[in-house]
Structure formats: C-alpha cells, structure tokens
C-alpha cells in the first residue's frame with residue numbers, strides 16, 4: 001500500500017521532504033545510484049538522465065528536499081559552494097551589468113566576483129553592508145543584483161536583510177544571499193525578501209566533513225537558468241556527495257539546535273575569561289548585531305571567534321594545546337574546529353587589510369560541533385593556562 005506524506009516542519013522535511021510515496025519492500029535508507037548514465041527509450045529525447053545534467057536519482061531527491069528546507073520553488077545541488085556561487089551569478093549577470101556586493105564575504109567569493117566576473121565585463125562595487133543608505137547610493141542603471149553573505153565568514157556579523165530586500169524589490173533587482181553560516185534551520189533568506197539562496201553544502205548541510213557540494217535555491221524558472229550553467233560548466237555534484245548530503249540532512253535540525261546551544265555556552269564562558277580579549281558571537285547581548293540577529297535568526301549559530309589577550313606566540317601556543325578542537329579549515333560539522341583566517345580565507349590580504357575587515361592577526365575562528373559543551377569549555381580552559 002502506498003502512503004504519501006505532506007509535511008511542513010523543517011525537522012520532518014529534513015528527513016522525508018521530496019521523497020515519493022512509500023511502498024512495501026522499499027529500502028528505508030535511500031540507495032546510492034552511482035551510474036552516470038541510464039538506458040533511454042529509443043526515438044525520443046525524453047528521459048535522458050546523466051549525472052552532469054544534475055538529474056540522476058540521488059541528485060533529484062536531495063534537490064527537492066533542499067528546496068523545501070529553504071522555502072524555495074526549486075533548488076540545485078552543485079559540486080561545491082564556489083561552483084554554486086559561480087553558476088548562480090552567471091545565470092544573473094551579463095557583460096556590461098553591475099553587481100552590488102557586500103564587502104564582507106568569504107575570501108573565495110570575493111575573488112570570484114572581483115577578479116573573475118570583472119574580467120568578464122561585470123562591474124562590481126563593494127559596499128559596507130551595515131551602512132544601509134550606501135546600497136541605494138551605489139545603485140546604477142546597469143545594476144542587476146545584490147550579493148550578501150549572512151552571517152559573515154569569519155566575523156560572525158549578521159546583516160539586516162530587510163532594508164536591502166526593500167531596495168531590491170523597489171528596484172527590481174535580484175537579492176542573492178549566501179547563508180552557509182546559518183543553514184536553513186537558523187535562517188531562511190527567502191522569508192526576508194531574498195530571491196536566491198546559496199550554500200556551501202560542504203558545511204552545516206552535510207555536517208560530517210566528508211562531502212563537498214553547493215546549493216542554489218530560487219524560483220523554478222531561475223533554477224532552470226542556473227541548470228544550464230551547471231551543465232556547460234560541468235558543475236554537477238557526484239551522486240555519492242548527494243547521498244552523503246541526504247544522510248547528513250536527516251540530522252540537520254537536531255545537529256543545528258545542539259550546535260547553537262553549545263556555541264552559546266562556550267561564547268558566554270569565553271566572554272567572562274580574563275585572557276580572552278574579545279568574543280565574536282551574535283548571541284551575546286553586547287554583540288553589535290544582537291538585535292538584528294534576534295529578528296533574523298531562529299538560532300545564533302555554531303560559528304564564533306575569539307581574540308586572546310597577549311601578543312606574539314599566544315595564539316599559536318593556545319592552538320597547539322587544544323586537544324578536542326582540531327586545527328583545520330572548513331566548518332559546520334560534528335567535530336569542533338579552530339582556524340586562523342589569516343592562514344586560510346584571508347591569506348591573500350595584508351595584515352592591515354585584514355584588520356580593516358574585522359579580522360586582526362590573532363583572530364581565531366571556532367566552529368562548534370556536537371561534543372559535550374562542558375568538555376569543549378574544559379579544552380579551551382586548559383589550553384589558555
């Protein structure tokens with residue numbers, strides 16, 4: 001007997017969203033269909049399935065689920081977060097167009113927009129995302145889209161999407177939001193007027209540090225345009241990445257809630273420690289964006305940063321002494337990680353430039369995982385001694 005399911009809650013959608021009716025004998029865990037090609041009917045172009053076309057079984061399943069989680073009409077899975085941003089923006093911008101982008105975005109995205117897109121005839125203006133009036137001032141008649149990232153990697157600043165989406169709606173521009181740091185459990189940009197949502201699925205969505213992928217969500221017609229870019233630029237995700245992502249999504253809701261709680265406890269503890277000069281976490285009431293975060297987010301997230309008192313080798317000593325936190329790039333998974341953006345995303349900037357964007361030398365980004373919060377606090381405490 002077949003039963004079909006209609007659900008709206010994110011926890012349930014993360015597990016079942018987009019899956020078809022259940023039949024007796026179906027496997028509960030979705031099978032991995034690794035084949036890149038499929039036998040096709042003779043005499044018609046219909047039914048052409050090919051992994052590079054982004055339409056094979058594991059991809060199709062997870063794409064429907066991602067759309068439901070974001071509250072979007074459709075979503076696409078791509079080979080990485082960078083692949084997602086590249087195809088999302090290529091589908092929106094042509095040579096001669098102008099893009100307004102937040103100056104506070106992931107280093108890879110900044111390079112993509114200011115080096116690659118500009119080389120291909122798109123003019124990009126970077127804007128301080130907290131200066132609401134500046135967005136309007138920088139508008140031109142060629143402006144087609146606005147790009148923001150929120151919360152921001154690695155500063156954990158939260159952008160108020162409301163005034164920006166008011167502007168993009170009035171002016172008929174596309175608002176693109178990279179909400180990798182939040183995941184759809186903490187933020188659904190479409191609810192705040194965004195047109196396009198981007199994720200590095202490598203991070204919270206997969207959540208286990210073992211799959212690379214990216215997501216673009218938006219209207220059905222726009223996603224069809226992104227799909228054409230995905231196909232010709234060869235940006236489809238591998239079926240195994242899609243399978244791992246689907247497996248990761250099943251625990252998304254519970255992971256994010258626990259990670260939110262852990263981060264809040266650790267940030268609060270750090271804020272009261274004499275050897276920690278500064279804590280960057282939007283859940284703290286003295287964070288500059290706390291009120292915006294309260295309005296925008298359902299949870300303050302698992303990303304935070306600290307700056308230690310003391311100079312020179314203090315940061316290096318601290319990182320070397322940590323036992324549970326691992327020193328590694330990337331973020332959002334079950335294992336807690338630390339890294340210094342000056343050696344990763346911000347390595348191409350000078351020390352002064354980094355300080356200007358809020359990432360001074362000694363800035364330690366922390367991705368809080370699922371370990372026991374007390375154990376993580378004890379790890380930080382022993383490393384500070």
Ligand SMILES: Cc1ncc(COP(=O)(O)O)c(C=O)c1O
Nearest residue numbers: 080081082106153180200202213
């Ligand atoms: C906010 C943000 N967007 C996009 C990306 C790019 O994602 P990926 O590494 O999956 O290409 C990253 C990577 O760190 C990121 O932090």
